[in-house]
Amino acid sequence: MRIRPIAHGDLEGLQALAQQTGIGFTSLPDNREFLAAKIETAVSAFEERTPVDDRLYFFVLEDDESGELAGCCAVIGEVGRDIPFYNYRLGTLAHSSVQLDLHRTIDTLFLSSDHTGDAEVCSLYLRPEYRRDRNGTLLSRARWLFMAQFRDRFPDKVLAEMRGHFDENGISPFWQCLGSHFFPLDFNEADRLTGLGQKSFIGELMPKFPIYTPFLTEQARACIGQVHEHTRPALEMLKREGLRWEGFIDIFDGGPTVEAYVDDVRGVRESALCQVEVVASAAHDERPRWLASTTSMVDFRASWLGRGPDEHGVIVLTEEESHRLGVGAGDALRLLAS
Numbered sequence: 627m628r629i630r631p632i633a634h635g636d637l638e639g640l641q642a643l644a645q646q647t648g649i650g651f652t653s654l655p656d657n658r659e660f661l662a663a664k665i666e667t668a669v670s671a672f673e674e675r676t677p678v679d680d681r682l683y684f685f686v687l688e689d690d691e692s693g694e695l696a697g698c699c700a701v702i703g704e705v706g707r708d709i710p711f712y713n714y715r716l717g718t719l720a721h722s723s724v725q726l727d728l729h730r731t732i733d734t735l736f737l738s739s740d741h742t743g744d745a746e747v748c749s750l751y752l753r754p755e756y757r758r759d760r761n762g763t764l765l766s767r768a769r770w771l772f773m774a775q776f777r778d779r780f781p782d783k784v785l786a787e788m789r790g791h792f793d794e795n796g797i798s799p800f801w802q803c804l805g806s807h808f809f810p811l812d813f814n815e816a817d818r819l820t821g822l823g824q825k826s827f828i829g830e831l832m833p834k835f836p837i838y839t840p841f842l843t844e845q846a847r848a849c850i851g852q853v854h855e856h857t858r859p860a861l862e863m864l865k866r867e868g869l870r871w872e873g874f875i876d877i878f879d880g881g882p883t884v885e886a887y888v889d890d891v892r893g894v895r896e897s898a899l900c901q902v903e904v905v906a907s908a909a910h911d912e913r914p915r916w917l918a919s920t921t922s923m924v925d926f927r928a929s930w931l932g933r934g935p936d937e938h939g940v941i942v943l944t945e946e947e948s949h950r951l952g953v954g955a956g957d958a959l960r961l962l963a964s
């Protein structure tokens with residue numbers, strides 16, 4: 627399995643992924659024109675033909691034998707430069723009365739666009755039949771190697787928005803209690819429109835005044851900062867890299883936004899460049915523990931390796947591995963131990 631930038635020929639495969647993702651997966655609506663445009667945006671980002679502010683680096687995970695697409699993931703260079711990027715920030719307001727000697731702090735949601743200009747990791751999806759052999763970790767972590775390699779293309783901070791809690795009927799209690807009063811649309815429709823980038827309605831219709839959380843239903847309050855059960859593994863992975871919840875949530879479903887300084891992310895901090903040597907065959911561990919990525923933007927590739935570098939920073943690859951990554955003897959490879 628290997629990660630590579632999405633290409634024009636992937637439209638069919640990407641649409642098949644979009645049909646599988648399901649409710650609340652905002653960034654991959656099943657819409658052919660939209661997906662084709664997304665591919666074009668990504669191709670021009672990798673070819674460095676895109677203005678700085680809307681770079682979308684969209685990757686696919688492919689089975690390098692069958693050519694089948696197993697999943698995808700992406701990095702956005704900077705969010706909110708064109709259309710504002712909204713979250714709620716969970717804060718506290720202190721109310722106190724000296725006269726009555728009463729002191730209260732009340733949780734409050736403030737509409738925020740504090741993340742303007744940050745990078746975002748997003749769109750991670752892995753088809754169920756490929757949820758094995760650490761493919762999910764490969765998709766999630768390859769992005770840190772990419773950001774480490776092209777560090778100057780990214781701002782100081784990175785965030786990830788996690789899918790929020792939905793009940794057994796596929797209903798978001800947070801949306802029911804809040805968003806639905808302001809939008810004459812159901813959750814799916816509102817989510818679909820934001821996924822298509824048509825989201826100026828958020829700024830136009832969303833409540834602008836702070837919301838005291840005791841006014842929300844108990845079920846809606848319980849959604850604040852909670853993820854969809856399918857999203858838990860993805861959240862755990864990001865936390866292990868050092869991303870944290872700082873109180874920002876999604877305005878529609880209440881799911882957490884986690885964030886970190888790019889330079890503090892483990893995968894960015896700990897990955898290092900090595901030099902490739904190619905041999906006919908080499909021993910490897912049963913469980914692949916090393917993540918390898920190339921140093922090229924257009925020909926970016928990443929995959930697992932069952933072996934690490936020696937003490938001189940040389941990484942030995944078999945011919946098959948060197949093909950998979952598209953590198954040859956003497957090339958550089960970025961490695962991360964896990």
Ligand SMILES: NC(=[NH2+])NCCC[C@H](N)C(=O)O
Pocket residue numbers: 652710711712713787816817820821825876877878879
């Ligand atoms: N689940 C959603 N579609 N939320 C809507 C907003 C998402 C995002 N923070 C933005 O401003 O673009």
